[in-house]
Structure formats: structure tokens, C-alpha cells
Amino acid sequence: MLYKGYLEVEIDPALDLVKEINYLKKEKRAVLLAHYYQNPDIQDIADYIGDSLGLAQQAEKTKAEIILFAGVHFMAETAKILNPSKKVLIPDLKAGCSLADSCPPDRFAEFKAKHPNHVVLSYINCTAEIKALSDVIVTSTNAVQIVESFPKSQPIIFAPDKNLGAYINKKTGRNMVLWDGACMVHEIFSLEKLIKLKHQNPKAKIIAHPECEAPLLEQADFIGSTTALLNYTKKSENGDEFIVVTETGILHQMQKASPSKTFIPAPPNNNCACNDCPYMKLNTLEKIYVALKYEQPELVMSAELIEKAKAPIRNMLDLSAKFGL
């Protein structure tokens, strides 16, 4: 089979990709980090599967010589910023993020200049250039606690996700200035279909990611990061049926952890039954195999950008450790 990805190489169709990837990981002292939104076959061979905070923490402490990041570009960038001397591989360089794209650095720099005296908190789902313009990075796991670590009188800019920002404002009673960005995957859920689904499954708990819009979050029994949603479904007191309002990849871990429970993906506002991130789903076992074997494509960043983006990420990791997260 001719594989036409970043490299054009011949892959023997009889090759056991899982076996080969596991062999190459060992031989090259490589670690495979994967986000919950990856396809199940990738999740099943990962050394670590997690949310954005968990992945950054793993990247921080890994002893591996190569980090292969099965996620999207901004996640691999974070790993590189924390490990400038290590080789960071990404299976598909086109695995970007609509939320990160919604915040161009030049426009954000102007926005920041219009709000002097504001602390800049940025969601980790942004480019390294935006991180370099920020004071502290947050994820959906630690955002509320990090915002609350600032005095109420401190003006704050929150970028790039307006939905997560609005959710934090509501939860903390703050009035952070929000950048007008959003994730295409979490904005496309249908409120009408969600309400209908709940009527059809009255016992099911609605669990949602805070990147969703407010009217959807208002329907939710529980709101949290992907890890928080997964942990919620594991607890017996939270029931046996769940309508999951986030990217469908997370259902694999939910079903694995609770095989007897029922997980229903919330439908988007189109003809699809479930909601996949087109960027996350660019990664495949073939691309992971090729990336590991040929050590390409490698994520390359300038030393200057790495240096500028490091402090806000370090601030997040230090605060998370302080909060026991």
C-alpha cells in the first residue's frame, strides 16, 4: 500500500501496525501521548490518554527521548515548549484547531493593548504566539480555580473561548473581558435535538463540556473537562445513562470504564449522529507508524517563541500543583 501522508512511503498491508508501533516506541524510547478525542485504536496503544492538563503534566515529567503527540498542534506545541531539547512528533501537521485559529496573534495584541492593567488568562487551546502574550494558561480542569486565585478587583482578559469564558464568569461572579472565539465542534450541538433526546431518555444525565454554548450548558446536570466528565460517569451514584455533550472520542474511555452503562452522544446541528473533531480525527495508526519510523513530521519552534511561551505554561502547572490538580 502506498501511504501518501507527510511522507510518501510504501506500507506492507500485512504489517501489524499496533505491534510495529509498540516495537518502535520501545526501540526509540518514545512516548505516545493521546487526547481523549482520538479514535479508539489510537487510545488503545497510547502510553497516556488524558485531557489537556493531564497531557501537559505528562509532557512535563516524561523521561522519553521522543514525544509522539496524538492530538492537535497546540497540544504538541505545549509539549515542545516544556521539552525544547526533545524531539516532538505529530502524526499530521494539519491537525489544527478552529478555536486556536479564531484568535490571530496580531489582532489579539491590539485587543490586549486596548485593555491595559488586565491580567491575560488564555485557554490552552491557543497558539504558542497567544501563549506568549498571556500571563497564565488555563485548561477546563483548572480555569475556575486559577481565576479565583486573583483578587476580585483584578481586571482579567480571557481568550480565546467566549463560551468557556462566559461559563467561568457565571461560576465565579467575575466580569472577565472575553475574546470572541469558539470551538466549531462544541458550538454545533443542537439544543432542540438535545431536549428531544432527554425526553426519549428521561433517566439519562446530561453531561457537557464548558466549550458548549450557554443554552446547552443550562440543560446539563454536570459540566466539566473531559477528565471530569469521565470521572463523573464512573461514580455509581450518578446513574447508568448519560447523554454526552462533547466530542465522541471520550465515549470510548467511558464505555471501557463502565461497560454496563449507556452513553448516548449528543447530536450536532447537521445530519450526523455524533460529533467528531475533524482535526483530532486526522490522526491514524498509519500516520503514527510513519511518524515514529521516520521521525517526521517533527514540530519545530523558534527558541525565542519557546522562551516567551514557557512562563505562562509554567505558571499554570505550578498553580495546578498547588491546587492538587
Ligand code: 13P
Ligand atoms: P479538555 O480535554 O482539556 O477538556 O479539552 C477539550 C478540547 O476541546 C480539547 O481540544
Ligand code: SF4
Ligand atoms: Fe479545537 Fe474544538 Fe477540535 Fe478541541 S474539539 S481541537 S477545541 S476544534
